[in-house]
Amino acid sequence: MDFDAKRREMVDTQLRARDIVDPKVIKAMLEVPRHEFVPPELRDVAYGDFPLPIEEAQTISQPYIVALMTQELELKGEEKVLEVGTGSGYQAAIISRLAKTVYSMERIPRLAEEAEKNLKKLCYMNVNVIVGDGTLGLKKYAPYDAIIVTAACYKIPEALKSQLKDGGRLVIPVGDDWGQALVKITRSGKEFIDRKICDCAFVPLIGEDGWKEK
Ligand code: SAM
Numbered sequence: 001m002d003f004d005a006k007r008r009e010m011v012d013t014q015l016r017a018r019d020i021v022d023p024k025v026i027k028a029m030l031e032v033p034r035h036e037f038v039p040p041e042l043r044d045v046a047y048g049d050f051p052l053p054i055e056e057a058q059t060i061s062q063p064y065i066v067a068l069m070t071q072e073l074e075l076k077g078e079e080k081v082l083e084v085g086t087g088s089g090y091q092a093a094i095i096s097r098l099a100k101t102v103y104s105m106e107r108i109p110r111l112a113e114e115a116e117k118n119l120k121k122l123c124y125m126n127v128n129v130i131v132g133d134g135t136l137g138l139k140k141y142a143p144y145d146a147i148i149v150t151a152a153c154y155k156i157p158e159a160l161k162s163q164l165k166d167g168g169r170l171v172i173p174v175g176d177d178w179g180q181a182l183v184k185i186t187r188s189g190k191e192f193i194d195r196k197i198c199d200c201a202f203v204p205l206i207g208e209d210g211w212k213e214k
Pocket of ligand 1: 059092151
């Protein structure tokens, strides 16, 4: 299968045809080999317009949602970014092309281990994968220019707001089990200005300041 051609088609029909206009985001989506982040038996459909299952009953998000969330982070190249929900590591790889350093947190050690191995193999050297509860953020390296959460919460964890720099952006799905709103929060001093981007559906953010494990 010609994965490069598939990736170009994905960018043209799913991203450019919608509202992905940031040339740096388009470039990253053209370069990062998504098929390397999905289970081997799903490689042929890696560039489809949908999320896919990965190990541990988790998912890799739809390409459009990955691009949209990345675009909303407004990255210029020098940022320190926190991702909560490493999953396959694909979103982290995309952000790594657009920022200086990425800290990516995953609560399931096996996923973190696999993602880290894969990211290193593919030479995404500015991504640091950390096992932990992302609802508490990652105080050690805070504050962050941008924070992206790729699992759904019912309320925005306070730690994430407090670990955002002044002027920083937080992109996060907020809602219930059935569906959420993708929200962008911009910090302005002590104020947090929020804007709904679109409707979405993510797996739950499980942790001390999130959903409890069922
Ligand atoms: N960004 C991922 C990718 O590119 O493949 C997709 C992430 S998947 C939709 C959501 C991930 O969030 C899952 O791997 C899940 O285990 C993780 N997760 C859920 N709650 C978490 C928490 N409190 N801290 C860190 N990771 C969490």
